[in-house]
Amino acid sequence: MSTHLLIDKHILIFSENPAIAYKRNQDRLLNSETIRLLIFLFVVICLMLMYPSGAFAKRTVKGHITDKNGNPAVNVRVKAFDDDLWPNPDDLMGSAMTNSNGYYEIHYEGGHWDSAPHWWTIWRPDIFIRVSAPVNGWCDDGDWNPNRNWIHRRDSGVTSNHPHRNNLTKNLQLLNYPLDPVEVHTFQRGVDMWSEVDFFFHASAFGCAPNGDKVEWDEWGIGGPPTIATRCWNPPNNKCTDEDYEKIRALGFGPYPVEYVVNALNYLIESDDVDENAESVLKGTLKEIQQYVKNGNIDKAKGIMESFKQKVEQEREKGSITYRASTILLASSDEFINTH
Ligand SMILES: [Ca+2]
Ligand SMILES: [Ca+2]
Numbered sequence: 244m245s246t247h248l249l250i251d252k253h254i255l256i257f258s259e260n261p262a263i264a265y266k267r268n269q270d271r272l273l274n275s276e277t278i279r280l281l282i283f284l285f286v287v288i289c290l291m292l293m294y295p296s297g298a299f300a301k302r303t304v305k306g307h308i309t310d311k312n313g314n315p316a317v318n319v320r321v322k323a324f325d326d327d328l329w330p331n332p333d334d335l336m337g338s339a340m341t342n343s344n345g346y347y348e349i350h351y352e353g354g355h356w357d358s359a360p361h362w363w364t365i366w367r368p369d370i371f372i373r374v375s376a377p378v379n380g381w382c383d384d385g386d387w388n389p390n391r392n393w394i395h396r397r398d399s400g401v402t403s404n405h406p407h408r409n410n411l412t413k414n415l416q417l418l419n420y421p422l423d424p425v426e427v428h429t430f431q432r433g434v435d436m437w438s439e440v441d442f443f444f445h446a447s448a449f450g451c452a453p454n455g456d457k458v459e460w461d462e463w464g465i466g467g468p469p470t471i472a473t474r475c476w477n478p479p480n481n482k483c484t485d486e487d488y489e490k491i492r493a494l495g496f497g498p499y500p501v502e503y504v505v506n507a508l509n510y511l512i513e514s515d516d517v518d519e520n521a522e523s524v525l526k527g528t529l530k531e532i533q534q535y536v537k538n539g540n541i542d543k544a545k546g547i548m549e550s551f552k553q554k555v556e557q558e559r560e561k562g563s564i565t566y567r568a569s570t571i572l573l574a575s576s577d578e579f580i581n582t583h
């Protein structure tokens with residue numbers, strides 16, 4: 244009895260409300276269709292915001308780069324970056340070279356330039372540009388680095404949260420461009436360089452460049468004073484004096500112009516390596532040599548240089564000249580006689 248009633252009830256429910264049941268199903272169907280459509284539109288809008296394309300998105304950074312004089316900076320490299328907070332590294336957006344008008348144009352990809360903390364994030368980059376100039380080597384604190392190809396010049400300010408759909412113009416003036424001229428020369432001790440170890444492994448040195456520039460530096464190292472060094476500098480520079488050249492000559496290497504040799508000998512004679520008596524003896528002879536050199540009579544000067552050598556040897560026997568000084572004096576005298 245009770246079972247029969249229950250079945251009847253069910254039959255009753257389904258048989259009594261077919262229209263309502265159909266409508267309910269239709270509503271359910273409509274609702275799911277609407278939701279599907281809404282989701283689709285939402286996704287489309289999201290995608291348009293996230294990946295704008297075509298006319299909707301410009302995604303261009305452009306502008307003019309000028310040098311310190313206000314002229315176009317031609318053929319310099321411009322990179323656009325999305326600025327990010329440390330320790331997140333800045334994201335490279337694109338790169339371009341300036342043309343003959345100093346104009347550059349960078350087209351960047353759409354998409355997420357910043358990580359998304361929420362699904363509704365705006366995905367906008369924080370744009371700045373970085374300008375570098377091409378170089379064939381570079382001078383870092385007097386050390387020539389032949390492998391350097393780019394030298395950074397300047398960064399622009401940051402344009403935060405820039406919408407992809409808008410072009411961005413970023414002009415920049417470089418305050419230290421064109422680059423200062425750089426001189427590079429390899430110096431040799433005793434030829435065009437003076438060097439000595441002044442304490443522990445510390446050496447001080449200077450070189451006299453072919454153009455007369457005086458280049459000074461110091462360095463640390465084991466193995467005595469530097470004998471060869473490649474240095475670079477930005478002119479204008481101080482010039483080497485006669486005394487600077489004499490100091491180099493006194494190291495006693497290499498073929499030199501006659502005046503230099505005579506000056507170097509003079510410099511040594513006046514040093515503490517030669518005592519007063521020997522100094523006056525040798526100075527008289529050297530003055531004669533100097534006089535003949537001045538008058539262009541080199542043969543006569545060479546003859547007197549032979550007797551100068553004998554006097555050096557005599558003074559060395561007497562102990563009036565240190566061994567070091569006599570060696571340099573004799574070597575320099577020989578060089579004078581044999582080279583000139
Ligand atoms: Ca950013
Ligand atoms: Ca980043």
Ligand SMILES: [Ca+2]
Pocket residue numbers: 325326327334355356357358
């Ligand atoms: Ca980023």
